[in-house]
Amino acid sequence: MVGVADLKVSNKPEEVLVTHxxxxxxxxxxxxxxxxxxxxxxxxLPDSSLDPVKGQENPHMFADTGLPRLFRECxxxxxxxxxxxxxxxxxxxxxxxxxxxxxxxRNFAALRKIFLKNxxxxxxxxxxxxKARTLFLEIATGNVWxxxxxxxxxxx
Amino acid sequence: MSLVPQVLKSLKTLPPFPVVAKRALMLLGHSxxxxxxxxxxxxxxxxxxxxxxxxxxxxxxxxxxxxxSLHQALLLLGTQELLKIIIASGATRIFCRATPGYFNDHLGxxxxxxxxxLMADLLARELTLAERSISFTAGLLHDxxxxxxxxxxxxxFTEIMEVVETRQVSFQAAEREVLGIDHAQLGGEMARLWxxxxxxxxxxxxxxxxxxxxxxxxxxxxxxxADLLVLMFGQDLGADGLAYEGYPDVLRHFHLRERDLEKxxxxxxxxxxxxxxxxxxMGNDDGxxxxxxx
Numbered sequence: 001m002v003g004v005a006d007l008k009v010s011n012k013p014e015e016v017l018v019t020h021x022x023x024x025x026x027x028x029x030x031x032x033x034x035x036x037x038x039x040x041x042x043x044x045l046p047d048s049s050l051d052p053v054k055g056q057e058n059p060h061m062f063a064d065t066g067l068p069r070l071f072r073e074c075x076x077x078x079x080x081x082x083x084x085x086x087x088x089x090x091x092x093x094x095x096x097x098x099x100x101x102x103x104x105x106r107n108f109a110a111l112r113k114i115f116l117k118n119x120x121x122x123x124x125x126x127x128x129x130x131k132a133r134t135l136f137l138e139i140a141t142g143n144v145w146x147x148x149x150x151x152x153x154x155x156x
Numbered sequence: 157m158s159l160v161p162q163v164l165k166s167l168k169t170l171p172p173f174p175v176v177a178k179r180a181l182m183l184l185g186h187s188x189x190x191x192x193x194x195x196x197x198x199x200x201x202x203x204x205x206x207x208x209x210x211x212x213x214x215x216x217x218x219x220x221x222x223x224x225s226l227h228q229a230l231l232l233l234g235t236q237e238l239l240k241i242i243i244a245s246g247a248t249r250i251f252c253r254a255t256p257g258y259f260n261d262h263l264g265x266x267x268x269x270x271x272x273x274l275m276a277d278l279l280a281r282e283l284t285l286a287e288r289s290i291s292f293t294a295g296l297l298h299d300x301x302x303x304x305x306x307x308x309x310x311x312x313f314t315e316i317m318e319v320v321e322t323r324q325v326s327f328q329a330a331e332r333e334v335l336g337i338d339h340a341q342l343g344g345e346m347a348r349l350w351x352x353x354x355x356x357x358x359x360x361x362x363x364x365x366x367x368x369x370x371x372x373x374x375x376x377x378x379x380x381x382a383d384l385l386v387l388m389f390g391q392d393l394g395a396d397g398l399a400y401e402g403y404p405d406v407l408r409h410f411h412l413r414e415r416d417l418e419k420x421x422x423x424x425x426x427x428x429x430x431x432x433x434x435x436x437x438m439g440n441d442d443g444x445x446x447x448x449x450x
Binding site: 003004005020021022023024025044045046050051054061090092093094095096097099100101102103104106130131132149150 | 260313317320324325326384387388389390391392393394395396397398399400401402403404407414415417418419421422425426428429
């Protein structure tokens with residue numbers, strides 16, 4: 001179970017990592033099929049400049065502080081950057097104007113910016129819209145699923 | 157075909173709102189509430205007294221001394237804070253039930269209600285509105301309509317979702333279109349049957365701001381915003397997801413910028429976990445007991 005503003009990395013084949021009910025938050029699942037190491041980060045907000053103290057206390061709250069940790073912890077367990085599969089879910093929005101209540105969109109934008117700078121490609125993304133999503137990562141296989149609340153699971 | 161007659165008929169079997177919580181509601185926001193009045197309210201309900209002590213002693217309130225009696229709780233927390241706890245304790249009885257159509261598990265609606273209450277409380281503090289105890293309670297009760305409408309939403313879920321998706325309207329607007337009535341309207345009706353104070357009834361009825369009179373009371377706008385922010389936070393989302401309208405007017409009204417919303421979410425994230433325990437949503441021992449488990 002990966003909570004809000006939380007990160008889990010695993011190389012235990014019997015484990016399935018899951019993060020529940022992503023609203024405007026983003027869940028990032030990365031996996032190295034050779035090392036069989038994977039992890040999920042569930043961050044809330046795009047940028048730790050909002051509150052650097054909290055960013056230091058819990059780096060998993062923000063994209064800019066959480067993402068490097070996710071990758072670093074996977075590397076520590078033997079993952080290599082070139083082999084990583086990267087899948088992203090969440091970043092939902094309420095209806096209405098494109099100028100307000102845009103935390104979901106900004107969350108995804110922050111991730112893309114960081115990935116671009118670090119040369120990381122996203123393999124699959126299930127983001128935006130008004131849906132509530134739950135994200136699963138099976139460590140044995142690297143399979144990722146998204147469950148949309150009120151609907152069935154689908155592979156990502 | 158409208159389901160309105162059927163929905164309204166099901167209100168005839170509506171269980172009563174718990175008496176203790178009801179009496180506490182009437183005292184909410186009054187400046188002078190005596191210890192005697194509070195003791196009168198609670199004394200017939202030992203379960204609530206036990207809950208009050210349990211909650212008062214939780215880390216959530218951060219009191220340094222252990223509280224053994226109602227009098228002590230009152231002295232340390234104050235009457236308005238105590239009234240909130242009494243209402244929340246009483247309300248669990250009607251909330252802890254299945255609400256298919258909105259949530260998969262029987263705690264889903266209670267979880268969302270507690271979160272909205274907490275967010276409303278936090279917003280009231282942030283915006284320095286004086287009425288924190290009313291904000292909390294209004295947040296807690298804003299979605300009572302879902303308790304009754306859930307069965308009908310469940311029956312017509314596919315149709316409602318189709319309206320949401322094809323026309324990008326809010327879930328609530330789609331409810332009204334498919335069922336003939338939405339959860340806010342029905343909630344207002346329930347508040348009338350339960351004799352809630354008028355202002356609270358209006359908050360419930362107007363909390364999605366679909367009528368101009370919603371803008372006449374800051375409390376309505378506050379609960380609307382709290383609800384929306386809780387949806388964005390995400391942890392208690394239901395099948396309706398985030399399919400509700402975001403009105404920029406409300407942000408302007410409260411002089412809030414996007415960055416302020418991020419800060420509010422950040423603060424909410426810090427207190428949310430603790431509140432989950434207090435209100436019986438995580439862990440079983442120190443939280444409120446859910447009386448009506450099904």
